[in-house]
Amino acid sequence: xxxxxxxxxxxxxxxxxxxxxxxxxxxxxxxxxxxxxxxxxxxxxxxxxxxxxxxxxxxxxxxxxxxxxxxxxxxxxxxxxxxxxxxxxxxxxxxxxxxxxxxxxxxxxxxxxxxxxxxxxxxxxxxxxxxxxxxxxxxxxxxxxxxxxxxxxxxxxxxxxxxx
Numbered sequence: 001x002x003x004x005x006x007x008x009x010x011x012x013x014x015x016x017x018x019x020x021x022x023x024x025x026x027x028x029x030x031x032x033x034x035x036x037x038x039x040x041x042x043x044x045x046x047x048x049x050x051x052x053x054x055x056x057x058x059x060x061x062x063x064x065x066x067x068x069x070x071x072x073x074x075x076x077x078x079x080x081x082x083x084x085x086x087x088x089x090x091x092x093x094x095x096x097x098x099x100x101x102x103x104x105x106x107x108x109x110x111x112x113x114x115x116x117x118x119x120x121x122x123x124x125x126x127x128x129x130x131x132x133x134x135x136x137x138x139x140x141x142x143x144x145x146x147x148x149x150x151x152x153x154x155x156x157x158x159x160x161x162x163x164x
Contacts, residue, residue, distance in 0.1 A: 056139075059140075073097060104159075141162075
């Protein structure tokens with residue numbers, strides 16, 4: 001029996017459409033990882049992490065450019081977390097000049113992995129691998145990345161802090 005609790009509370013047409021796209025991306029990620037492991041690729045996790053972090057770095061470069069010369073984390077938050085993104089993950093966000101604290105109350109990625117039938121341990125691993133994208137975004141913006149509890153680990157929420 002899964003200990004992961006991940007139920008969406010907010011349902012709006014645009015949010016549900018975006019969540020479906022996020023789930024589709026997570027489905028690809030999960031199945032690629034699973035097939036690499038089934039093929040006996042010893043470094044499947046490392047390969048996935050490198051590719052996802054590389055993607056995060058690419059997106060992070062875009063956020064950095066959109067922020068211009070600003071190093072204010074509130075400016076970064078505006079670029080990184082538009083309202084729709086916040087709704088997709090049912091986020092609570094607090095930002096100051098030097099940090100952004102994010103609490104995720106729902107995760108469409110974890111939802112996709114659960115639908116694929118992955119066990120809790122695999123969901124937790126895939127969650128951490130997916131966070132390499134956020135680690136790359138943080139790196140490209142000279143931000144420290146701190147990950148606390150995650151839904152993928154069976155916690156009620158995910159907690160993420162990005163700081164200068």
